[in-house]
Amino acid sequence: MSxxxxxxxxxxxxxxxxxxxxxxxxxxxxxxxxxxxxxxxxGAGKSTLMKVLSGTYLPTTGTTEIxxxxxxxxxxxxxxxxxxxxxxxxxxLVPDLSVAENVYLGRMPRRWGLADKAAMLRETAVILDxxxxxxxxxxxxxxxxISQQQLVEIAKAYAAAPRIIVLDEPTSSLSEHETAALFRIxxxxxxxxxxxxxxxxxxxxxxxxxxxxxxxxxxxxxDTRPADGITVAEMIRLMVGREVTNVFPKTPSExxxxxxxxxxxxxxxxxxxxxxxxxxxxxxxxxxLVGAGRTELAKAVFGLARAxxxxxxxxxxxxxxxxxxxxxxxxxxxxxxxxxxxxxxxSLSVRENISLPVLRKLxxxxxxxxxxxxxxxxxxxxxxxxxxxxxxxxxxxLSGGNQQKAVLSKWLSADPSVLLLDEPTxxxxxxxxxxxxxxxxxxVAGGMAVVMxxxxxxxxxxxxxxxxxxxxxxxxxxVDRAALSEEKIMALATGEEAA
Amino acid sequence: xxxxPIQMRQDTTQDxxxxxxxxxxxxxxxxxxxxxAIAILAxxxxxxxxxxxxxxxxxFVNVLTSMAIVGIVVVGMTFVLVxxxxxxxxxxxxxxxxxxxxxxxxxxxxxxxxxxxxxxLAGLCGLISGLLIGYVGINPIIATLGVGTIVLGxxxxxxxxxxxxxxxxxxxxxxxxxxxxxPVIVLIFLAVxxxxxxxxxxxxxxxxxxxxxxxxSAAEASAVPVRAVKAGAFVxxxxxxxxxGALLGLTLQSARPLVGTGYEFSAITAVVVxxxxxxxxxxxxxxxxxxxxxxxxxxxxxxxxGVRTPVQGFVLGLLIAGAVALDVALRKxxxxx
Numbered sequence: 001m002s003x004x005x006x007x008x009x010x011x012x013x014x015x016x017x018x019x020x021x022x023x024x025x026x027x028x029x030x031x032x033x034x035x036x037x038x039x040x041x042x043g044a045g046k047s048t049l050m051k052v053l054s055g056t057y058l059p060t061t062g063t064t065e066i067x068x069x070x071x072x073x074x075x076x077x078x079x080x081x082x083x084x085x086x087x088x089x090x091x092x093l094v095p096d097l098s099v100a101e102n103v104y105l106g107r108m109p110r111r112w113g114l115a116d117k118a119a120m121l122r123e124t125a126v127i128l129d130x131x132x133x134x135x136x137x138x139x140x141x142x143x144x145x146i147s148q149q150q151l152v153e154i155a156k157a158y159a160a161a162p163r164i165i166v167l168d169e170p171t172s173s174l175s176e177h178e179t180a181a182l183f184r185i186x187x188x189x190x191x192x193x194x195x196x197x198x199x200x201x202x203x204x205x206x207x208x209x210x211x212x213x214x215x216x217x218x219x220x221x222x223d224t225r226p227a228d229g230i231t232v233a234e235m236i237r238l239m240v241g242r243e244v245t246n247v248f249p250k251t252p253s254e255x256x257x258x259x260x261x262x263x264x265x266x267x268x269x270x271x272x273x274x275x276x277x278x279x280x281x282x283x284x285x286x287x288x289l290v291g292a293g294r295t296e297l298a299k300a301v302f303g304l305a306r307a308x309x310x311x312x313x314x315x316x317x318x319x320x321x322x323x324x325x326x327x328x329x330x331x332x333x334x335x336x337x338x339x340x341x342x343x344x345x346x347s348l349s350v351r352e353n354i355s356l357p358v359l360r361k362l363x364x365x366x367x368x369x370x371x372x373x374x375x376x377x378x379x380x381x382x383x384x385x386x387x388x389x390x391x392x393x394x395x396x397x398l399s400g401g402n403q404q405k406a407v408l409s410k411w412l413s414a415d416p417s418v419l420l421l422d423e424p425t426x427x428x429x430x431x432x433x434x435x436x437x438x439x440x441x442x443x444v445a446g447g448m449a450v451v452m453x454x455x456x457x458x459x460x461x462x463x464x465x466x467x468x469x470x471x472x473x474x475x476x477x478x479v480d481r482a483a484l485s486e487e488k489i490m491a492l493a494t495g496e497e498a499a
Numbered sequence: 500x501x502x503x504p505i506q507m508r509q510d511t512t513q514d515x516x517x518x519x520x521x522x523x524x525x526x527x528x529x530x531x532x533x534x535x536a537i538a539i540l541a542x543x544x545x546x547x548x549x550x551x552x553x554x555x556x557x558x559f560v561n562v563l564t565s566m567a568i569v570g571i572v573v574v575g576m577t578f579v580l581v582x583x584x585x586x587x588x589x590x591x592x593x594x595x596x597x598x599x600x601x602x603x604x605x606x607x608x609x610x611x612x613x614x615x616x617x618x619x620l621a622g623l624c625g626l627i628s629g630l631l632i633g634y635v636g637i638n639p640i641i642a643t644l645g646v647g648t649i650v651l652g653x654x655x656x657x658x659x660x661x662x663x664x665x666x667x668x669x670x671x672x673x674x675x676x677x678x679x680x681x682p683v684i685v686l687i688f689l690a691v692x693x694x695x696x697x698x699x700x701x702x703x704x705x706x707x708x709x710x711x712x713x714x715x716s717a718a719e720a721s722a723v724p725v726r727a728v729k730a731g732a733f734v735x736x737x738x739x740x741x742x743x744g745a746l747l748g749l750t751l752q753s754a755r756p757l758v759g760t761g762y763e764f765s766a767i768t769a770v771v772v773x774x775x776x777x778x779x780x781x782x783x784x785x786x787x788x789x790x791x792x793x794x795x796x797x798x799x800x801x802x803x804x805g806v807r808t809p810v811q812g813f814v815l816g817l818l819i820a821g822a823v824a825l826d827v828a829l830r831k832x833x834x835x836x
Contacts, residue, residue: 004531106584296812302720304719304720321723324720324721324722324723325721325722327722328722332719336717336720341714341716341717342714342716342717342720343717343720344714344717344720345710345713345714345717345718345721345780346714347709347713347714347780347781348709348711348713348780351710352706352710353721355722356706356710356718356719356722356723357722357723359703359706359707360703362703363702363703366702366703366704367697367701367702367703368701368702368703368706404835410721414722425664
């Protein structure tokens with residue numbers, strides 16, 4: 001394969017669902033041996049386009065050529081036969097099988113009609129080695145970390161000797177360290193002439209790895225450019241269609257007395273001897289690699305998980321937090337990382353979600369006051385400009401960013417003095433992200449104490465007043481923002497001294 | 500971990516499929532909203548055309564009376580399904596508990612205290628199931644089956660496995676009496692249904708029940724006491740079936756330990772046919788009762804037509820399978836309701 005040959009050419013691809021035009025006349029050309037990034041906000045059409053490419057959707061109009069030959073893919077198996085492999089973010093792996101069995105799932109090497117386990121283990125070891133991953137092919141998949149599982153998913157795609165690999169948000173559960181490792185693998189695959197399509201929200205990362213960038217907005221292709229001549233600001237402008245001046249605006253606020261104090265807290269497994277305090281009007285960042293114990297710590301403070309040692313004080317008084325209800329009484333609120341699983345009840349309306357933690361307060365003789373309930377929902381729908389501005393709409397139908405705003409509203413309705421935010425902007429688009437930051441800024445300006453867990457270092461550095469870095473269950477001392485840099489945080493998070 | 504792409508895909512497909520669901524096919528929309536009303540109407544029309552007895556006051560009073568006993572259980576069972584508790588299989592035991600105790604205790608403590616004690620004890624059985632399910636985390640099917648079997652065993656042993664007869668004919672007369680031409684037992688059922696509907700749709704406990712069924716972890720993270728809410732659904736069902744059993748005992752003036760057999764399936768059938776999701780998070784008492792009305796009318800028509808019992812069972816079985824399949828299909832199209 002010559003490096004400049006065209007792997008994929010999609011021309012005039014449109015996809016219409018009754019009432020919605022998801023894609024309108026998109027052109028995409030991807031070369032062998034290059035990394036082609038596709039960026040865009042939520043709902044820009046990236047996923048629909050990839051579903052067309054993977055054979056899940058048949059386009060309404062348009063043609064697809066693979067290596068110069070026009071093809072018509074009616075089902076995912078057609079795309080796989082043509083050498084197209086998808087690496088989904090939701091991993092399509094079987095936790096109870098071994099790494100090797102997962103890599104060869106559905107196409108095990110056979111000998112005399114039986115699975116040839118030895119060959120499978122051998123081949124898997126070779127592939128993992130080629131990818132530079134140190135994973136035991138015999139290990140049970142479920143015992144691996146999420147990032148290792150992701151590597152297995154990539155190995156699985158790679159083992160099929162694909163011509164085109166599509167990676168859908170591959171780094172959303174990876175730390176910066178692991179992202180770097182992934183990029184090494186991608187570069188290796190690129191050298192072998194594989195065409196790589198890289199879908200991501202993370203603009204900076206895209207510029208680091210991609211050779212070409214295609215920007216989608218509202219189902220249309222805005223532009224395709226070489227990654228060299230484009231800046232972060234420009235790309236964001238193209239994605240959102242307007243200039244986002246400051247990605248992480250910091251609202252100045254007055255810092256007051258400590259509100260929440262955590263003393264020697266530990267759960268004897270995920271985190272140990274954690275000490276910190278958050279003050280009125282302050283945003284305390286909590287960062288570190290995935291698996292460092294950040295979420296477990298936040299859950300323990302909120303009463304969703306049990307701490308076995310240490311104590312928690314609110315306003316100088318020790319509190320016992322055995323359940324979320326107790327945490328709410330103590331003035332603590334928690335916006336979970338996993339919005340879909342822990343943040344929203346998708347079948348309920350926005351209104352019913354918002355009032356959930358305060359239902360009892362809105363009730364008299366057990367009956368929920370609909371007037372108070374509606375008033376609350378209307379207030380936040382307006383204040384946070386939740387779109388569409390209809391509190392009766394089922395929350396599951398809202399976009400990620402608007403769901404997150406509703407989840408925030410839910411907790412503000414409980415009027416907490418401390419707000420724990422776990423990855424509050426993960427999976428929301430650039431515009432909504434800025435808005436969530438603005439809301440957080442207003443909250444601290446109003447005297448709330450905020451603990452924000454985030455893996456996104458620019459966000460941590462941009463928004464937080466002080467930062468704690470966690471590593472293997474241990475927390476560093478809080479460091480002032482002024483004394484921090486991305487390099488410093490990474491050094492603390494990985495335990496490696498910055499060079 | 501929030502997966503960005505899942506989010507994105509859900510955003511686009513949910514919206515589009517929902518559009519298709521709503522805008523594309525008014526027929527599907529009509530069926531999902533008013534399907535049951537149409538079905539009930541169809542049975543009414545068919546019944547009145549094919550049988551001269553169908554559209555008579557006497558027949559309707561019969562249907563209502565036989566509906567009342569199982570209907571009270573349906574109200575409770577609605578809570579169990581909505582909270583995501585699958586089903587309560589201890590209903591036959593709690594009904595037996597209610598029927599036998601309300602009769603057996605009459606000579607000892609008098610009719611009214613016996614009635615109350617019977618219901619309270621049934622509620623206690625529900626509390627045990629509820630604690631096992633909500634707090635210990637045992638599968639509801641296993642827990643209620645286990646508790647039901649044990650309770651039934653105790654009740655059988657207590658009465659020595661024989662039939663208990665009533666000693667106070669006044670109580671039977673009271674239950675069988677009519678107010679404005681409506682049997683008292685039907686009025687009790689209506690009262691229970693109205694209270695159940697109010698609790699599920701208007702009270703914070705009801706909202707908690709729906710939220711817990713819709714997404715238990717999110718409800719828990721929203722300071723909803725999910726364990727208590729789950730346990731509560733089983734207590735509510737047990738109290739309902741205790742009441743139902745007590746009324747049954749007083750009506751029949753006799754009770755065997757197996758008096759409640761089959762009521763659990765009748766109740767589950769009604770709730771499921773009413774369109775309440777077996778996965779929880781969605782449903783209302785009026786819907787469940789509409790399901791019950793449909794099933795009862797259909798059975799009534801089949802009886803009047805002389806359809807044999809095995810065939811009746813076959814039809815009801817098809818109905819449950821159809822209702823569940825429809826639920827699954829609507830869930831898929833509606834984007835994971």
